[in-house]
Amino acid sequence: MHKIIKIEGMTCGHCAQRVETLLNQMENVSARVYLEQNAADVDVGAQVSDETLRAVVENAGFQVTSIE
Structure with a gap:
């Protein structure tokens, strides 16, 4: 299943890499x-539930504005 997660609070490449790494560490998730695009x-x-995806991103210190 394909999803787009809109994320606020990423200000640099390191922020984006951190989120990508955390998402890719999850079982059954492949993320870029x-x-x-803040996404x-x-x-x-x-x-894998939307709530789980949201929790991983928000626990990293960023805000999820939508998951489509």
Whole structure:
């Protein structure tokens, strides 16, 4: 399943890399984070909930504005 996570608070490449690394450490998740778009392009297994994705990003110190 493909999702786009809109993220606020990333100000540099290090921020984007941190979010990407944390998402990719999750089981059944493949993510690419784009600083310029303030978004993560994510492929997830059906068992991965939006709430889990949101928690990983927000626990890293960033705000999720939407998951589509």
